[in-house]
Amino acid sequence: MNRISLLLDKSRPVLSMPAKLSGQCPGEAIVVRFLVRPAPKAYPVAVPATGNRNRLNVLNRVIIVMLLACMIGSTTAQARDLYVAVDGNDAWYTKGTVQDPFASIWRATWPNCNAGTVCAQPSDTIYLRGGVYRFDSVQWIGTSGTQAKPILITAAPGERAILDGSVLGADQIISSDQSHIVIDGLEFRHAPGKAITFWASAGQTVLDITIRNNKISSCEKAGIYIGRDRAESTSISEIAIEGNIVTDTVLENEDRTEFSGWHPAVGLDGVEHGVVIGNEVYRNYGEGISAIRSSNVSVIANTVYDNFSVNLYIHRSQQTEHARNLVFSSDIVNYCRYFEYARTCLPAVGVMIANELDGTFDAADNTIVNNVFVNTRAGFYYGDFDGEGGSHPSKGLQDVVFAHNTVYQDDSQAAETLVQIDAGIHERSSISDNVFVHLAGQESVKLRGAMAGVAFINNLWFDRVPALPAHDPSTDILADPDLVAPQATDDDGGPQVSGLAPRDRSPAVSAGSRGTEVQTDFFGLTRPNPLTLGAIEYALDGLECSRAAMRFNAAWPGARNLVASEATVTLGGDAGVGQGATVFAIASTGVSLEPGFRVERGGALYARLLPVSCRAMSR
Template sequence: MPSRFLLRPSTLLGLLILLFSGAAAARDWFVAPNGSDSWNASGSINAPFASISRAFWSGYAGPGDTVYVRGGTYWLNAPQWVSVGGAAAAPLTLRPYPNETVILDGAGLPATGPAVLTVLASHVIVDGFTVRNSTGIGIQIWPDSTPAENVVIRNNTVHGCQKSGIFIGHKLDQTTTGVRNIQITGNTLYHNVQENRARTWTSNWHPALGILYSQDVSVHGNRVYENYGEGISVMQSRRIGVSRNVVHDNYSVNLYIDGGAETRHEANLVYSTGQTDYFRDFYHTPGKVPLPASGIQIANESWPEWTTPIMAANNVIINNIFIGNRAALSYGNYQNGGGLKSLRFAFNTLYAQVETALQVDPDTHSDNEFSNNISVQIDGVPHTWLSGDVSGFRFHHNFWSGGAPQPVARSASDQYGDPSFNRPGGYTAADYILLPGSPAVAAGQTLTGVSQDYFAKSRQTPPSPGASESLELAYNTLIDHYYMAILGRAPDAGGRAHWGNEALRMQIAGVDVQEAFRVMAGWFFRSPEYLAKQTGDEQYAADLYRTFFNRQPDSGGLSFWVGQLAQGMPRSLVLYAFLFSPEFTGYMQNLLGNTGSRSEVYAVVDFYRGFLNRLPDSAGLDYWLGRFRAAQCQGAAAINAEVDTISRQFIASAEYVQRNRNNSDYVADLYYAFLRRGAEPQGFQYWLDQLNSGALSRDQERLALLQSPEFQGRVQQIIQQGCLL
């Protein structure tokens, strides 16, 4: 018997242990609108439960299991509970059935205001629901007598709730937090905290996303907007990371630290668009108008039920962008007070705050740093409102535009002038990239613990103040590398400027700039200058290694690719394999940072690159994105129809026809445009044979790739991005 079919003794022993240990295999359970919660219900796909709570009765869902909720709207008259958890290596997952939408409507819940869905247990994942109209909270983690740990709340949309959209926390006694090691990621929360819709309350409304009596929590990649309470509030909690969230147009405060310690608020986009429906009347004084929420506010409110309340201290606020808020950073000395302690506010971009950029009430402050920020104020609005003893602050290496701050906030290391933002006044992070030639470039000072910017790109030495570095140096590094590795020469000034401007144009348009450099590499390898070198297959493969892996080829890898080329694989397919390799992606990520796009943007750029071998022109990009985004507002069927129509139009265009692609090239183009990769040898040969034999026409083959599970997964991502218009 061939050795590859033999089980090693250790493997056989492991199987025997599993066989006789009685370990239960993970199981799927099902909930459906037409299900039954009777005592003898099985919870199978053909005999589902009627409610989520029923799946967690004793003896049913447990560690490693998945509870699938079938599509539909569940008009709830009782709150739902996840009362059984998983295990560290086998979490329990609650999610909609694949490709189905589940709406949990809480309008019929008791007026006492319970949550629609409460997680009581540990090692649980709640993924992908729409929760709406709760008489209380949407989704909460609120354990009883034992902690809830290692819970993930992700990819949910919560709106229209009377109280919070998502709320976590519980104290087990007067000193012990009950919620630990939690991830809240990829959720969208809007139009919550309806209890304060009239905006007449003076206190005690809920936040849209609240963390209370918790520790070691990550709040990452959420969208929180247009809620009648604070956006994201950290209360009486430690070691909370709030990162890469978009938080805007909430009531009173967008990001709130109320007795939070050791928090890190990083790379958040926080702004007000001027929607007065969410403004607060802070002063209740004739002549004073309501104002938008503060960007981030710190205070120490009273918590009498907590034996030793946590005081705000050792908080880090870096790489954030604040636009049009009441103030970017505000400290209030109300209730417990106590002052700002060991706060680091650094490398933030502040643009056009309405009342002041920095507002600090008088108190006993100590060991606070305000450095490496860019603050732009317009129409004479002051940069700072500082009163009382401010000896507890150290200001340095800030860049001020639109006047100077109060003397106590100035330092000899400051700069003044126009920082040359890409598109100031907009509401995207790309609007605040520093343009080439900005006087802010390299005007900062390196700080320990701040190695990346808003886009996760490495900070330069010396760094630039504000949330993002200028990308000019990174662009030029990669452009110069392409010239040397592919063409064997240094770039001419005109060529470097052209490609740098193209990369910047894509970045400004909201396109992942890494896509620009992928297109650029393809163009270099197909340029007349490179083709004139008439490289053989071995030299071509070696050039790919040097370009994309920045090293000489290993003998095994070189032999493999030369063999593929000798067997007829087009050079373009080999190029695509290198372009999308993890090694090259990691290289670009380190150089350019995290510059990801929405899924429909990738699709349009892929069609341009795959079919036309170029970057989209600005008008074309806007046109095709407009078509995709109109379809996103109409639903899945419209998106699938547009994917079909748009790809057919690209292939039928005069520009593509004039490329005169043979069948091999055509197969490569389909892989490149639809699947974002080169073809595996067997797959390439299969599709090529289909064309050469006449079994499929080119359009039939296009449809086959379009309908493939791999590409349909990308279509699902476009659908899930939702309506942007």
């Protein structure tokens, strides 16, 4: 029987029910999932010699995702369902069936199986039955899928599989150097090191790894760490980290001593082409999400808060996009790094660029747009730590765009400054069209050294106006942005993003200078021309998308702001989602899609249609 599951907020399932779908994928699973993500491989492009002002038209491409896991018309061996259970058996003769399950992921993915031995092959699904797995050795994934037929490792439908590393005699719970692997819907806790690691050693190529919908907590080091050795012949690429919850990791730094060293909660190290989207990363004793010596990485629509030192870190990385993230501090002392200026708490920076340690290249060509930063130590910070400044001691910001962000600070116990830029030779970088509100803290902007290569243009400043050159008297707006409800909070105590939207009468409305370069806003809504300053284009009364596709009466996607929604999607017949995300009808004799969907088969791109057209039901 086919299983349809619908995921909306934070990629958490809100529906799982049997359905009858005749004529397609008999006996196979169809998974329908809604997320918001950039179009595949819609990564920032290289900056021309004239600079990067026009490159934003390739960013923030948002489509509604529909995944159909379905093997149609396959001429090769059928995909198999293999099972792992707490009371299973790892003997060579174990068949991996429901009645005769394996005891470990390691056994299920043995490489180079001998005749008569059952092991995972491309397109197989490995189901972990419910229970707590206390492995005493690393769960090494020893075999690869293919681009069209990845291997999926997931919890059995309706069951909860917990991988507990409390007796583990290794650093990682799951580790691998294989390709075309999907890890979906598991729980990890008590890792003595990292929960999930994929690593390419010298001469290896690792690609097409998806880690999604997992819950990770209580790790001594990183929750998710993907990377490679520095050898030129080594590569790791096509990485997707989607919809995970990562919290209470990097416990190695729980004492928060400056010299203890620490990992990020989620780290991409040396990755070429990757996306980190729709994750919730919070209350970790290391950086939240770090792009380390990586290129062409998009960090999109994550909720990141109360981490140590930095929430979003760009370390010696190039051509990254950080967009539509909600980043904030809730003033919890446990995650503060410094205790200075006679204040209770100095929390993590919103987003930081730096060139720590030695590396093969310096940070360059990074775009930061449509983010919301609330009560972080600084919204944006370039750090020249210990006078390093990169492989060339005087390097600074290189081809950086920080535009259409909203930075709001009203907490004297948390906020320090809106923007801090340390000394360096800065080139072709701009800070423009942002809304900066600084009601508490020290000076609104801290600039150290010459800023000839950084253009501050067309920003709105309130209530403290920075000195030159951060303030451009010819283009800046010095006024109250008239936000809807900037101090409103959601049910979890975090900022309510819709409250940071400008009202119709706000001086930020239609005051943008960047033309059509930033095409959407924080919620993925198409912006008009001229654009509104800051991350949020509209004070939403609702939004409407193309007929027979999607309709919402609340902010979307807003990981912390999705309320009751209405949606409709065509699957040959009629399928709908009513208020409160309840499916009221499913009947289909085929699978057809309205424009605006991405279709995947076996985890690989099968077809792609044009984006759904949305408009706000407001101004």
